[in-house]
Amino acid sequence: MRVAVVPGPGQSGLLRPLGADGSPAGPPVEVPDLVAAVAEYEQKGSTRWVWPSAASCYQVLRRAGVRVARCHDVLLADALLRGRDAGIGVEPTGPRDALALLRDAAAAGAAAGAGADPGLRDTGLRDTGLQDTLFEPALAGAPAPPDPSATLDALIDVHADQLRRIAADEHPARFGLLVNAESAGALVAAEMTAAGLPWRPEVHDALLTELLGPRPTLPGQRPARLADLAGQIAAAFGVPDDRGSRGPRDPRLAMNPDSPTQVLQALAADGIRLPSTRLAVLRDVDHPAIAPLLEYKELARLHSAFGWAWLDTWVRGGRFRPEYLVGGVVSGRWASRGGGALQIPRLLRQAVVADPGWVLVAADAAQLEPRVLAALAGDRAFAAAAAAGDLYAELAVAFGGDRAKAKIAMLSAMYGGAGGEAGQLLAVLRQRFPAAAGYVEAAARAGEEGRVVRSVLGRTCPPPSAGWRALTEEAADPDTERDPGAGRASRARGRFTRNFVVQASAADWALVMLVSLRAGLAKISSVNGTSRLRPAGRPASDDAGSGQPNRLASPELVFFQHDEVIVHCQAEQADAVAAVVSQAADEASRLVFGPTRVAFPLSTAVVACYADAK
DNA sequence: ACCCCCTGCGCG
DNA sequence: AAAGCGCGCAGGGGGT
Numbered sequence: 316m317r318v319a320v321v322p323g324p325g326q327s328g329l330l331r332p333l334g335a336d337g338s339p340a341g342p343p344v345e346v347p348d349l350v351a352a353v354a355e356y357e358q359k360g361s362t363r364w365v366w367p368s369a370a371s372c373y374q375v376l377r378r379a380g381v382r383v384a385r386c387h388d389v390l391l392a393d394a395l396l397r398g399r400d401a402g403i404g405v406e407p408t409g410p411r412d413a414l415a416l417l418r419d420a421a422a423a424g425a426a427a428g429a430g431a432d433p434g435l436r437d438t439g440l441r442d443t444g445l446q447d448t449l450f451e452p453a454l455a456g457a458p459a460p461p462d463p464s465a466t467l468d469a470l471i472d473v474h475a476d477q478l479r480r481i482a483a484d485e486h487p488a489r490f491g492l493l494v495n496a497e498s499a500g501a502l503v504a505a506e507m508t509a510a511g512l513p514w515r516p517e518v519h520d521a522l523l524t525e526l527l528g529p530r531p532t533l534p535g536q537r538p539a540r541l542a543d544l545a546g547q548i549a550a551a552f553g554v555p556d557d558r559g560s561r562g563p564r565d566p567r568l569a570m571n572p573d574s575p576t577q578v579l580q581a582l583a584a585d586g587i588r589l590p591s592t593r594l595a596v597l598r599d600v601d602h603p604a605i606a607p608l609l610e611y612k613e614l615a616r617l618h619s620a621f622g623w624a625w626l627d628t629w630v631r632g633g634r635f636r637p638e639y640l641v642g643g644v645v646s647g648r649w650a651s652r653g654g655g656a657l658q659i660p661r662l663l664r665q666a667v668v669a670d671p672g673w674v675l676v677a678a679d680a681a682q683l684e685p686r687v688l689a690a691l692a693g694d695r696a697f698a699a700a701a702a703a704g705d706l707y708a709e710l711a712v713a714f715g716g717d718r719a720k721a722k723i724a725m726l727s728a729m730y731g732g733a734g735g736e737a738g739q740l741l742a743v744l745r746q747r748f749p750a751a752a753g754y755v756e757a758a759a760r761a762g763e764e765g766r767v768v769r770s771v772l773g774r775t776c777p778p779p780s781a782g783w784r785a786l787t788e789e790a791a792d793p794d795t796e797r798d799p800g801a802g803r804a805s806r807a808r809g810r811f812t813r814n815f816v817v818q819a820s821a822a823d824w825a826l827v828m829l830v831s832l833r834a835g836l837a838k839i840s841s842v843n844g845t846s847r848l849r850p851a852g853r854p855a856s857d858d859a860g861s862g863q864p865n866r867l868a869s870p871e872l873v874f875f876q877h878d879e880v881i882v883h884c885q886a887e888q889a890d891a892v893a894a895v896v897s898q899a900a901d902e903a904s905r906l907v908f909g910p911t912r913v914a915f916p917l918s919t920a921v922v923a924c925y926a927d928a929k
Numbered sequence: 930a931c932c933c934c935c936t937g938c939g940c941g
Numbered sequence: 942a943a944a945g946c947g948c949g950c951a952g953g954g955g956g957t
Binding site for chain 2: 594613616621655
């Protein structure tokens with residue numbers, strides 16, 4: 316059953332049950348305690364909550380210890396539908412004013428939720444905090460929530476319109492799956508933020524100290540190792556160090572290794588002219604400053620992006636809690652906000668350590684994108700290769716037994732690379748695996764011609780910009796001078812759409828895998844009799860020492876990065892979690908691709924420390 | 930003082 | 942030997 320829900324003043328809320336077509340199936344109900352009302356529905360049976368945005372509505376429920384199984388996220392569904400309709404030239408339909416109202420409601424809810432920062436609280440029990448007034452703007456300048464009754468009406472209108480448009484899709488079952496998975500993904504995202512990734516600040520700090528020297532006492536000061544290297548670099552160029560200690564310095568002579576301009580100028584003064592200071596360019600240069608410069612750049616990056624400042628800002632109570640942006644990337648991959656959550660250097664995986672008595676179950680989809688292409692294209696020869704554990708090793712047969720060549724050929728096909736030997740290798744690929752090569756080449760042609768392409772579940776890539784159209788249409792006119800930029804723009808879009816069909820379909824698979832995994836994990840916890848009211852985001856060690864021996868905590872999803880997931884669970888649950896992970900991969904393959912002989916293997920590791928996962 | 934764009938590099 | 946796709950973030954450097 317679907318139930319529309321919007322928060323009201325204080326702890327209250329407004330509910331209204333809906334029929335299968337989204338029309339109201341009863342009068343609106345005002346409940347004084349929304350959290351309690353939602354929890355009661357969840358215990359009774361399967362409810363799909365229809366709300367403006369899980370990112371805004373669910374975080375408060377989550378912090379009160381309430382977990383919901385299913386929802387329909389109207390703003391995420393709108394983004395998917397609008398993307399589809401823009402691609403086929405359909406003007407936006409449906410109630411636009413109503414959508415604007417829902418956006419305002421979501422923004423107000425998000426602002427109120429942000430006011431009660433989970434990172435600063437050690438418990439999620441709602442009766443312990445005054446700040447749990449559900450949707451009162453907690454931040455100065457936060458938008459005021461619109462009238463709940465008007466919001467509920469708008470919600471119901473927009474949702475019913477969305478159900479009609481989903482049903483009208485070319486592939487309604489697959490597109491409906493995408494909308495449901497995207498919505499469930501928003502539940503996972505909120506839960507992962509609440510749970511947090513276990514992070515040991517003392518391990519992180521020790522790593523920084525070992526590599527950079529002790530933490531500087533003054534802000535803006537270089538750590539000892541960086542200062543030393545900066546001195547070596549300056550000396551190699553025969554100029555003063557930019558932070559030399561005595562007297563006023565002449566900035567024209569200063570040497571700041573963080574400045575690409577200054578590095579290029581200093582090298583040019585020694586007769587070496589380079590196009591950039593990228594690692595790949597510098598690596599082959601013969602100059603005494605290069606070795607310390609390369610070391611400096613590597614360590615400076617660690618210091619500026621994931622140094623002590625990062626640790627102070629993002630880690631609280633042994634947890635790193637980034638905000639995940641579901642569907643934040645055009646391809647449907649997630650983005651993140653805060654702390655560079657999806658770009659954590661592999662080195663720092665050492666700081667990701669399970670709580671005592673707990674483990675991390677880390678699972679990584681192996682060679683996901685080429686396998687997705689195999690399943691998408693239905694290429695028999697390619698699918699046969701993708702039935703095996705090492706796809707590239709199977710493909711190598713076609714490339715004289717050279718696995719590396721097979722890999723370059725695949726990557727070139729998926730990314731549109733054409734340099735070096737890629738051309739020859741692509742020709743081999745085209746000959747041996749015509750359907751697979753044809754699939755990405757058709758996508759590239761569509762992009763070059765300004766059309767859109769869709770993922771397997773129906774996520775649509777953005778149409779070209781007006782600027783792109785102007786540029787490329789002008790070039791097609793025989794009376795005008797040919798602009799070389801037009802060809803470049805056209806090919807660039809071809810590479811984008813070529814990659815989109817693969818990356819976005821891989822994101823479909825990963826999203827469905829993730830939400831299947833979430834459902835499976837919920838069953839583990841109920842089998843073990845776990846209370847569903849265990850406060851979210853509370854260090855598990857607190858539970859272990861709480862003198863309640865009959866309680867087993869729930870396994871928690873704590874990280875998701877495009878094609879890998881981490882579950883944090885008690886050690887005795889590791890086998891059950893690993894089995895559920897494997898089932899989730901099978902289920903995703905079946906739901907997304909139907910019957911296919913392509914395998915989507917996961918490499919799963921049960922470890923105490925993320926760095927040991929592979 | 931702030932904003933914006935560029936460069937460079939981390940991840941998939 | 943790198944390039945070819947998608948991101949977020951820090952610092953430099955120029956603008957206002």
